[in-house]
Amino acid sequence: MGFRFDCTAIAYFLLIPTIALLSLSYFNHFKAIKIIRKIHQFLFVILSSIICVVTINYFKEYDDQFNNFMFLALYDDQKAVMQTILEYYHPFINGFVLLFSIIVGLLIFNKFENKTFIYRALKKANFKFNRPIIVFVFLLLFVAGIRGSFSSIPVLRQYSGVSKDEFLNKTIINPYRSLKYAISDFNRVNLLNSKNPFLTENEFKKLYPFSKVTDALHHKTKGPSIEKPKQIFLVVMESYDSWPLMDKYKDFHLSDNLKDIASRGTHFYNFLPSGNTTIDSFGAIMTNVPNCGINLSHIGTVNEPFITSIFSQFKKLGYQTNLYYGGYLSWENIGELSKYEGVDRVFSGVDGGGKTDTGGWGIEDEKLFNLVMKNTDNEKYTFNLILTTSYHAPYSVDLEAKGFPYKSIDDFPSEAKKHFDGSMNLKELGHLWYGDKAIGDFVKIAEKKYNNSIFCFTGDHFGRKFINSKPNLYEKSSVAFIMYGKNIPVQKNNTPGSHIDIMPTLFELIAPKDFEYYSFGTSMFDKKDFGIGYQKMITQNELDFFPNDKKPEKFSLNSSNKSFDKTLKKKHDEIMSLAWYYTMKGNDLKKKK
Numbered sequence: 001m002g003f004r005f006d007c008t009a010i011a012y013f014l015l016i017p018t019i020a021l022l023s024l025s026y027f028n029h030f031k032a033i034k035i036i037r038k039i040h041q042f043l044f045v046i047l048s049s050i051i052c053v054v055t056i057n058y059f060k061e062y063d064d065q066f067n068n069f070m071f072l073a074l075y076d077d078q079k080a081v082m083q084t085i086l087e088y089y090h091p092f093i094n095g096f097v098l099l100f101s102i103i104v105g106l107l108i109f110n111k112f113e114n115k116t117f118i119y120r121a122l123k124k125a126n127f128k129f130n131r132p133i134i135v136f137v138f139l140l141l142f143v144a145g146i147r148g149s150f151s152s153i154p155v156l157r158q159y160s161g162v163s164k165d166e167f168l169n170k171t172i173i174n175p176y177r178s179l180k181y182a183i184s185d186f187n188r189v190n191l192l193n194s195k196n197p198f199l200t201e202n203e204f205k206k207l208y209p210f211s212k213v214t215d216a217l218h219h220k221t222k223g224p225s226i227e228k229p230k231q232i233f234l235v236v237m238e239s240y241d242s243w244p245l246m247d248k249y250k251d252f253h254l255s256d257n258l259k260d261i262a263s264r265g266t267h268f269y270n271f272l273p274s275g276n277t278t279i280d281s282f283g284a285i286m287t288n289v290p291n292c293g294i295n296l297s298h299i300g301t302v303n304e305p306f307i308t309s310i311f312s313q314f315k316k317l318g319y320q321t322n323l324y325y326g327g328y329l330s331w332e333n334i335g336e337l338s339k340y341e342g343v344d345r346v347f348s349g350v351d352g353g354g355k356t357d358t359g360g361w362g363i364e365d366e367k368l369f370n371l372v373m374k375n376t377d378n379e380k381y382t383f384n385l386i387l388t389t390s391y392h393a394p395y396s397v398d399l400e401a402k403g404f405p406y407k408s409i410d411d412f413p414s415e416a417k418k419h420f421d422g423s424m425n426l427k428e429l430g431h432l433w434y435g436d437k438a439i440g441d442f443v444k445i446a447e448k449k450y451n452n453s454i455f456c457f458t459g460d461h462f463g464r465k466f467i468n469s470k471p472n473l474y475e476k477s478s479v480a481f482i483m484y485g486k487n488i489p490v491q492k493n494n495t496p497g498s499h500i501d502i503m504p505t506l507f508e509l510i511a512p513k514d515f516e517y518y519s520f521g522t523s524m525f526d527k528k529d530f531g532i533g534y535q536k537m538i539t540q541n542e543l544d545f546f547p548n549d550k551k552p553e554k555f556s557l558n559s560s561n562k563s564f565d566k567t568l569k570k571k572h573d574e575i576m577s578l579a580w581y582y583t584m585k586g587n588d589l590k591k592k593k
Contacts, residue, residue, distance in 0.1 A: 017037040020037075022135075065175060161348070164351070169330055196580055198292070211590055213581060214307050219522075223512065226486070231376060234383070235457045236285060243475045244258075249419060258482065267481075268493050270496040271479055272531050273478075274499040279295060279334070283296035285385070288519050290579040322344060325348050325349070325389075326352070328350065347372075353367055406429070421469055423468050457484075507523075508525065542555065
């Protein structure tokens with residue numbers, strides 16, 4: 001993986017010499033080509049030596065390669081910064097290492113300057129169309145090099161954490177890419193100085209005249225309505241939206257297991273995800289702060305940990321908190337972010353095998369659930385947040401080996417075919433089926449092994465794919481929230497809600513009377529008027545969408561509904577303004593600007 005990142009850095013240094021070679025050689029300007037190449041050799045040696053020496057010293061101090069903290073020096077006393085470098089970072093030793101590295105690098109290039117063995121080897125390739133074929137292969141390899149990949153997905157930071165060793169994971173990305181990510185992360189963090197996009201300052205102060213954000217979020221439980229469960233499993237399913245659970249599409253038989261679980265528990269179907277991406281929704285579930293358009297993975301450690309965190313608040317109830325993620329913990333920095341928000345233990349796809357049987361990223365859902373059961377102690381009170389990955393590109397599960405019943409679209413039942421126009425392919429539908437199968441298998445085993453447990457299921461976001469080209473607003477927005485387990489009522493519930501309502505729902509079910517907690521949401525078993533998602537609101541009667549760059553949309557959920565609620569946009573912005581402030585500015589509402 002480190003080699004793939006290094007290839008991208010080297011390819012960028014080769015870019016201009018390559019363009020010069022391809023464009024100027026036709027005119028026999030080989031002297032200019034050679035000069036351009038030598039200049040870039042010189043730049044490569046000097047810049048690479050500098051950046052490697054700097055990153056080693058940076059790592060020694062910050063236990064990481066470049067990150068946004070490196071830019072804090074820009075706002076410090078510059079004289080003090082220079083004095084610290086001179087006294088603490090051994091400038092003379094580092095200077096010697098730097099000079100030595102540059103000299104050795106230039107000597108190596110000089111040694112190979114007049115070598116011709118590659119040219120001679122290519123010259124011997126005497127076959128028809130040898131020149132255009134060699135050029136084509138060269139360009140193909142160059143493109144793969146600059147992308148760090150031969151596949152459709154280039155090498156990216158979220159795929160770098162391939163080792164179980166934290167130190168190795170931090171050294172996989174080379175200093176050039178590390179610096180690039182540090183700059184982009186710093187630019188995002190600088191949004192902290194921007195204005196609240198949802199309300200004016202006067203409107204915000206009038207609406208929230210508190211000292212702290214959490215003063216507006218304080219709750220006390222009314223007392224438990226069920227026996228306190230030993231294990232709580234909250235499964236956040238990759239791209240699992242509502243439509244496969246709708247009666248309208250039952251003939252596809254893609255979600256039979258979850259439909260069966262829902263029929264034996266509580267199924268909340270007027271439910272919205274907090275965001276349009278996995279990290280946005282996961283962040284909202286973990287912190288209980290509505291996603292307001294800010295990626296928590298880039299700014300989540302700038303302020304103090306959220307008092308509303310699901311991990312820290314479940315610990316107050318005596319639960320050990322665990323995160324299970326089927327991918328790598330380097331993805332969106334999910335591992336470190338979760339630890340910062342108070343999780344006790346973190347498990348990733350690396351702990352469960354590292355890759356799928358077919359070599360894709362992450363592990364198959366069944367292996368993730370096996371990892372959960374392997375690490376869940378029957379005698380301990382545990383809260384387990386599980387984030388699945390299989391229903392996602394590149395869709396690498398061997399569906400035939402798993403028993404997927406359809407070999408072609410022609411195998412669909414006739415009642416299903418009338419809803420299908422080819423907008424999803426069979427492999428995509430098969431992975432939806434597989435995710436459901438893994439859930440069913442998990443519950444069948446886990447409910448016997450952990451007989452005093454609760455299972456909760458929700459999707460992270462709308463799957464961005466639908467069986468035809470014309471999904472309505474509900475079908476391309478909603479996810480389900482399903483609760484199943486000991487003493488959970490059997491009902492289909494139309495109470496509106498979203499991801500931020502999951503935590504208070506659980507607290508109000510199991511916590512002792514007057515247990516204090518902090519939440520943006522409220523229990524789904526209480527009377528609720530709406531659920532809130534990013535740019536969306538849902539009630540029992542309607543679903544509203546407020547995009548920034550398009551005309552607002554409204555969709556009726558009730559055939560008897562004759563009018564739409566005109567206050568939903570205002571309520572959305574009021575809540576989002578507080579969420580934005582807590583995310584970007586922290587808990588203190590009285591801090592000086």
